[in-house]
Amino acid sequence: MGLTKGLSVDEEFKLLDKMSEHEQVVFCNDPSSGLRAIIAIHNTTLGPALGGCRMHPYPSLDHALDDVLRLSKGMSYKCAAADVDFGGGKAVIIGDPQTDKTAELFRAFGQFVESLGGRFYTGTDMGTTMDDFIHSMRETKNIVGVPEAYGGGGDSSIPTAMGVIYGIRATNQTLFGSNTLSRATYSIQGLGKVGYKVAEYLLEQGAHITVTDVCDENIRSIQRKAATTSGAVSVVEPHEIYSQNVDLFIPCAVGGVINDETIDLLKVKAVVGSANNQLKLEEHGNRLAEKGILYAPDYIVNAGGLIQVADELYGANKERVLSKTKEIYHIILDVYQQANSHQITTLEAANRICEKLIAEKARRNSFYTRSVRPKWDIRNQSSY
Ligand SMILES: NC(=O)C1=CN([C@@H]2O[C@H](COP(=O)(O)OP(=O)(O)OC[C@H]3O[C@@H](n4cnc5c(N)ncnc54)[C@H](O)[C@@H]3O)[C@@H](O)[C@H]2O)C=CC1
Numbered sequence: 177m178g179l180t181k182g183l184s185v186d187e188e189f190k191l192l193d194k195m196s197e198h199e200q201v202v203f204c205n206d207p208s209s210g211l212r213a214i215i216a217i218h219n220t221t222l223g224p225a226l227g228g229c230r231m232h233p234y235p236s237l238d239h240a241l242d243d244v245l246r247l248s249k250g251m252s253y254k255c256a257a258a259d260v261d262f263g264g265g266k267a268v269i270i271g272d273p274q275t276d277k278t279a280e281l282f283r284a285f286g287q288f289v290e291s292l293g294g295r296f297y298t299g300t301d302m303g304t305t306m307d308d309f310i311h312s313m314r315e316t317k318n319i320v321g322v323p324e325a326y327g328g329g330g331d332s333s334i335p336t337a338m339g340v341i342y343g344i345r346a347t348n349q350t351l352f353g354s355n356t357l358s359r360a361t362y363s364i365q366g367l368g369k370v371g372y373k374v375a376e377y378l379l380e381q382g383a384h385i386t387v388t389d390v391c392d393e394n395i396r397s398i399q400r401k402a403a404t405t406s407g408a409v410s411v412v413e414p415h416e417i418y419s420q421n422v423d424l425f426i427p428c429a430v431g432g433v434i435n436d437e438t439i440d441l442l443k444v445k446a447v448v449g450s451a452n453n454q455l456k457l458e459e460h461g462n463r464l465a466e467k468g469i470l471y472a473p474d475y476i477v478n479a480g481g482l483i484q485v486a487d488e489l490y491g492a493n494k495e496r497v498l499s500k501t502k503e504i505y506h507i508i509l510d511v512y513q514q515a516n517s518h519q520i521t522t523l524e525a526a527n528r529i530c531e532k533l534i535a536e537k538a539r540r541n542s543f544y545t546r547s548v549r550p551k552w553d554i555r556n557q558s559s560y
């Protein structure tokens with residue numbers, strides 16, 4: 177792929193330094209299908225790496241690498257917070273999800289996943305759907321979020337959206353002393369798999385929401401939905417979403433949306449959404465706090481999908497997943513409380529909680545036992 181082409185030796189080592197927190201970074205190239213992807217395994221202390229696969233037309237390999245490194249690190253924290261026996265990983269496919277998807281491309285991707293010998297499990301993320309991974313499943317068993325017809329738990333964006341709703345409830349409880357949804361107002365960025373379900377639920381609870389999406393069909397669909405509920409929807413252009421005069425901003429599209437420019441525009445009391453890596457830089461967490469805006473750490477709020485796909489390895493059970501997802505409400509309340517009592521940002525509070533959990537679990541995992549299903553011997557016996 178010419179990753180280091182034209183780079184000086186110094187620059188080549190800087191590239192390696194960039195990946196130095198990660199255990200393994202795999203560059204996948206399959207000219208016959210056109211697959212160009214990166215798989216990043218951040219940390220397998222808690223178990224094999226798990227993380228969805230994003231498809232996006234990255235403007236450069238550097239952008240794709242930065243994204244997958246940051247996303248996979250976030251998964252290590254998310255796995256610790258969600259109390260699952262997995263480590264952090266993630267994959268990105270460089271391509272346009274509207275035009276570049278083929279069965280061959282996802283089969284080739286499945287072969288790369290298989291080549292990692294069970295060190296990496298993957299499923300859907302932004303720009304990919306389960307239909308894509310049906311092709312990958314012909315090459316590897318290490319796919320999670322498997323459709324119900326194949327014995328899996330189905331669409332993982334359902335528990336992700338429920339987790340966002342629990343995050344919103346915990347935030348409303350902290351801000352207003354009541355966790356009801358209908359009294360507050362919301363702005364939602366992105367009406368895809370997760371954002372649409374969050375919007376739909378809030379409308380059904382009678383809330384007033386302001387939405388945006390770059391896809392017109394998603395807008396028309398939520399307008400049709402709103403007409404059947406006691407809630408109300410207003411639509412704004414994508415660039416107008418940050419300056420809305422509402423209580424909570426709910427980012428459910430791309431990362432990096434909380435940055436120097438947007439923080440100046442925000443009039444909300446809190447940010448609670450599903451998008452991974454909402455803060456462009458960690459310091460933007462401090463800027464939100466200085467402005468008095470409560471931030472619900474993304475990797476805790478959006479853990480519902482992870483909870484489902486990890487739980488799938490015990491056999492699909494929706495009730496069990498929803499009951500585990502409810503925990504997000506209490507974890508967010510705890511994070512807010514710890515941030516307040518230690519006078520640190522909510523992200524710092526969440527990171528501290530997770531780092532402590534990883535250290536405790538690492539001690540437990542240092543005691544060798546023969547493979548235990550489903551903790552380690554994942555899907556060894558099963559077939560679908
Ligand atoms: N699907 C899941 O279960 C999980 C998703 N997430 C994160 O949540 C976010 C959303 O994920 P999905 O709903 O699965 O993705 P998706 O691809 O189904 O939906 C994203 C939506 O955002 C819209 N969009 C893209 N750029 C936009 C912009 N600049 N302004 C407004 N709208 C824009 C797209 O048109 C699309 O409707 C991503 O950051 C993803 O990593 C995190 C955990 C689990």
Ligand SMILES: O=C(O)CCC(=O)C(=O)O
Pocket residue numbers: 226227228229254298299300301320321332452478479481482485
């Ligand atoms: O939701 C999934 O399919 C896997 C979990 C994940 O990648 C995430 O939470 O970002």
